[in-house]
Amino acid sequence: MLFRLSFVLAVFLACGCTAGLLAQNFRVQVGAFEEPVASSYFKDRGVNGVISSVDDNGIYRYFFGSYPTLPEAEAVQKQLIQKGFVHTIIIDLELQRVLSSALDCPYDRGGPIYEENDSIRIIFFESGKALLDADGKADLDYMLRELKKSPQRELRILGYTDVSGSGQANAGLATERARTARNYLLDRGLPPERMLLKIFGESSAGKDEERFAQNKTELETARKRFRSVVLALVPKKKS
Numbered sequence: 001m002l003f004r005l006s007f008v009l010a011v012f013l014a015c016g017c018t019a020g021l022l023a024q025n026f027r028v029q030v031g032a033f034e035e036p037v038a039s040s041y042f043k044d045r046g047v048n049g050v051i052s053s054v055d056d057n058g059i060y061r062y063f064f065g066s067y068p069t070l071p072e073a074e075a076v077q078k079q080l081i082q083k084g085f086v087h088t089i090i091i092d093l094e095l096q097r098v099l100s101s102a103l104d105c106p107y108d109r110g111g112p113i114y115e116e117n118d119s120i121r122i123i124f125f126e127s128g129k130a131l132l133d134a135d136g137k138a139d140l141d142y143m144l145r146e147l148k149k150s151p152q153r154e155l156r157i158l159g160y161t162d163v164s165g166s167g168q169a170n171a172g173l174a175t176e177r178a179r180t181a182r183n184y185l186l187d188r189g190l191p192p193e194r195m196l197l198k199i200f201g202e203s204s205a206g207k208d209e210e211r212f213a214q215n216k217t218e219l220e221t222a223r224k225r226f227r228s229v230v231l232a233l234v235p236k237k238k239s
Contacts, residue, residue, distance in 0.1 A: 026073035162223035
């Protein structure tokens with residue numbers, strides 16, 4: 001039995017199999033498995049009330065409640081981690097809805113490849129760098145204008161990298177890229193509470209694309225697609 005750690009599979013729930021589960025903004029996922037587990041698996045570790053579901057990929061997912069605000073979900077996540085469920089994750093349902101509508105559920109392919117639209121923009125970076133080019137600044141300026149026009153919306157800033165380098169280094173680089181985007185908007189007067197960073201680092205789809213590259217040109221093309229920050233406008237969460 002393999003434990004699926006990837007956020008990619010976790011958010012697959014948003015691609016057609018969560019129609020009746022969207023009453024709250026955040027869900028806490030305790031585990032995801034290729035085979036079902038007995039309820040005693042959680043009860044023996046002091047966790048009662050876990051709800052199970054099966055997604056369209058046949059992955060068994062186990063949730064510990066839905067919550068209206070991120071701090072509430074984070075508090076539950078912390079408690080579950082302390083009980084030994086170190087891979088507990090928080091699923092932002094509204095963010096998934098926006099992203100999954102961009103291009104036939106892009107998370108199903110494990111990466112940040114989206115089709116740009118009125119709610120999504122993508123910033124690309126040079127290898128190993130977190131510097132904004134003219135196109136990236138233009139995308140951020142667009143988002144700033146949209147946020148000023150629509151006070152009921154806020155921005156998700158999602159940081160990614162290709163799979164070259166170590167996982168730890170990539171996580172740091174993805175964080176730096178996302179912060180660069182946020183700082184650009186902060187410097188132009190956007191309040192920090194209207195932005196939320198999410199760091200994903202390298203993706204499984206990036207590994208797949210590299211594996212199938214036939215030459216150096218294809219390899220570089222594949223890597224460029226994942227050196228990115230995704231900007232997503234979502235409805236503002238009620239406090």
